[in-house]
Amino acid sequence: MLAIYRRILGEPGTALFSATGLVARLPISMVGLGIVLLVEARTDSYGLAGLVSGVTLASNAALAVPQARWTDRLGQSRVLPVAITIWGAALAGLMWSVEQSLPLAATFAFAAVTGAALPAVGSCVRARWSYALADNNQRQTAFALEAVADETVFMTGPIVVTLLATAAHPLAGLTAALVAGVVGTLALSAQRSTEPPPHPRVVERDARPRMPWATILPLSIVSLALGALFGAAEVTTVAFSDEQGATAYAGPLLAVWAAGSLIAGVLTGALTWRRTVLQRLRIGAAAMTLTMLPLALIDSLWAMAAALFVAGFAIAPTLIATISLAEACVPPARLTEGLAFLQTGMVAGVAPGAAFAGLVVDARGASTAYLVSAAGGAIALVAALLTRVTGVVGAVPNHGAVHEQHSPAGVRSDETQGQAPIPGTTRRTRRQTPP
Known part of the structure; x- marks a missing residue:
């Protein structure tokens, strides 16, 4: 693997x-x-x-x-x-x-x-x-x-x-x-x-590659919702540990959550997927929502650790799908800018998520506050469902992001991998300037 x-x-x-x-x-x-x-x-x-x-x-x-x-x-x-x-x-x-x-x-x-x-x-x-x-x-x-x-x-x-x-x-x-x-x-x-x-910046505005806003804006909202989910979960987990009389266990609980995401990230990169990136984004967002919901019913440190570990498995695949879809759709001349929208959305979502979770903790207790994280997952799911793949630099096949010079639209990369380039397509090399 x-x-x-x-x-x-x-x-x-x-x-x-x-x-x-x-x-x-x-x-x-x-x-x-x-x-x-x-x-x-x-x-x-x-x-x-x-x-x-x-x-x-x-x-x-x-x-x-x-x-x-x-x-x-x-x-x-x-x-x-x-x-x-x-x-x-x-x-x-x-x-x-x-x-x-x-x-x-x-x-x-x-x-x-x-x-x-x-x-x-x-x-x-x-x-x-x-x-x-x-x-x-x-x-x-x-x-x-x-x-x-x-x-x-x-x-x-x-x-x-x-x-x-x-x-x-x-x-x-x-x-x-x-x-x-x-x-x-x-x-x-x-x-x-x-x-x-x-x-370099082009003088003629018509010559500047256009940002595929119909894709980037919903993905930015996905990232914003992910940031809110993270911020809320961190605050809620600290409060949950404190309620259990084991504040020192907040760090290990969050580490277990991150460990689940880390394992899922390794597996995501090693496996061959038959679903499109957009489909995997929507499935990941749905999985984040569903796996965060049971946390609101848990009142045990050990059960919470197990539930957070499982919930972590939905995080990295969703992040990877979000970035892969942006990379596929944004013109190379504006790729760093496009990815920065996602990063900015995630950073901007952390504070509101933490603040809302804190209010729920004060009003209803720590376990209930995990519903704020579930709401973040639900918002990400809605944004993922509204995402449209427009202004694509190339096809978005079943195995992540791909530019049109790598494989023709509609052809899976596992069908072309290891073969000679198909006429009419060229493969980008590291020292070539992307088109």
């Missing part, structure tokens, strides 16, 4: 950019929590800590898409070093501002720049995979691998930042995030051989 993973990681440069991309993404799961731990330790106010962290999330959601657009136009090697340098300086300024008890305006200003400058490394890495691999089966596996990397980041990052901030120094967790982000992103941007070529 793992042979296909060895195959894609054996392509020139792919293992290196995937590994450095993993390191560069660690701040995504470390900075928000690190800010909360630092600000609370210095001000004894969780409210202020949450507000400063929220400013970084809001500014990141506001500037992620424009930054991704610049990355498509200018190239990763030009945008990423500038963005990560500004991010590192702003985060260092934020840490200094809190440590020195500077006016709150300075702290909020540093927080805003920190969020705005954080590069969308996940989108950049997936764009590299799309450029480096011509075969749609392999790209499907690559997106599954990156979903596993995301789960790894969100499983390890919070643990590392918490241990460093509580056992060493309140600044230690954010310092580790700063080093990982700067070193990882600079190492990624230095890898020019696997970098997608830039697509």
Whole structure:
């Protein structure tokens, strides 16, 4: 089963950019929590800590898409070093501002720049995979691998930042995030051989590739609903553990949930699917809704662990299908921008989901609050049902995303894999400029 993973990681440069991309993404799961731990330790106010962290999330959601657009136009090697340098300086300024008890305006200003400058490394890495691999089966596996990397980041990052901030120094967790982000992103941007070529802005608006909004907007809503599901589940699980008199078990419960998603992600990339990507997206969204519903009836830690593990199996396949469908439909010249809409939607959904779950916890108890996560799954399902595959760069066959130069419309990739290219089609190679 793992042979296909060895195959894609054996392509020139792919293992290196995937590994450095993993390191560069660690701040995504470390900075928000690190800010909360630092600000609370210095001000004894969780409210202020949450507000400063929220400013970084809001500014990141506001500037992620424009930054991704610049990355498509200018190239990763030009945008990423500038963005990560500004991010590192702003985060260092934020840490200094809190440590020195500077006016709150300075702290909020540093927080805003920190969020705005954080590069969308996940989108950049997936764009590299799309450029480096011509075969749609392999790209499907690559997106599954990156979903596993995301789960790894969100499983390890919070643990590392918490241990460093509580056992060493309140600044230690954010310092580790700063080093990982700067070193990882600079190492990624230095890898020019696997970098997608830039697509300079065209003067004529008619010549600019059009964004397939009928696909991207519903997928962005799917991502927003997923973010709400995640935010609600995290808050609810912490509250559930507290109600059970075992607050320390909140982390392990969330880790079990993530483990189920990680296993499903590995399996998704290794299997050959006979359903289209859009069908798998809809099935995944339905599965998320149905698997979250029983959690509202559980009143046992062990039963909750088992139920969360099962529910996790619906997460990664849904994420992979969402990204694969976007990759299939968005023109290569705007791929990073298109993927950034999905990432922005997910980030923007976390806070509302957590807030609604908190209100339900206060009113009806923790178990009932899992219905907020189920509602997030239901919204994702509705958005998936409304998704229309329009403006497609190529066919969207049964095995993930594919561009028209890889296989003709209506032909499954397993029917063409290993054969000579069909007349009228050409296979994209890593050093060719995508059309």
